[in-house]
Amino acid sequence: MDAKKIRKRSKFLSLVLRHQPDLINIKLEKEGWTDSSILLEKINDYRKGEQFTFQELEYIVENNDKKRFGFNADKTKIRANQGHSANVEMNYQPITPPSVLYHGTATKNIKSILENGILKRNRQYVHLSADLETAQKVGARHGKSYIFKIETFKMKEAGIKFYCSENGVWLTDFISKKYLNEK
Known part of the structure; x- marks a missing residue:
């Protein structure tokens, strides 16, 4: 094809x-x-x-x-499988995430993320990657890539829920700046 x-x-x-x-x-x-x-x-x-x-x-x-x-x-x-801004209910079930996940973004977004955390914006969830390579690719879609390391263990301890879509994208509602580490 x-x-x-x-x-x-x-x-x-x-x-x-x-x-x-x-x-x-x-x-x-x-x-x-x-x-x-x-x-x-x-x-x-x-x-x-x-x-x-x-x-x-x-x-x-x-x-x-x-x-x-x-x-x-x-x-x-x-x-x-995920990434909707349209109003749908995927009925994901909460699941324990790996101890570390990654969020790839463009460098132009770093300041806002460090000030406000990671927001879902017009999507239903914040998207996270289980590996650095995928996070790098995601971040590079909109400019020079930057990776945040997410302390999912601390988030889970705080009662924050995580989901995993059918295609392996990790999802959550919001990531406070206190759970971010610069990779």
């Missing part, structure tokens, strides 16, 4: 399944699911002339390096 075409379609899927389902007039169920065939129909109506096939959708779900999407058991429904 054409890598450029697949990347473009994956980004569009992220947009409609995480942030703007109304762009193509689809509805997300309470837990973020939408009908796979209706999704394709609406995408194809929106992008007239360029057909998005079920085989391409399967390929994206199975091969996306960040595992952003998932099907239900019979592939009749699809959803984004």
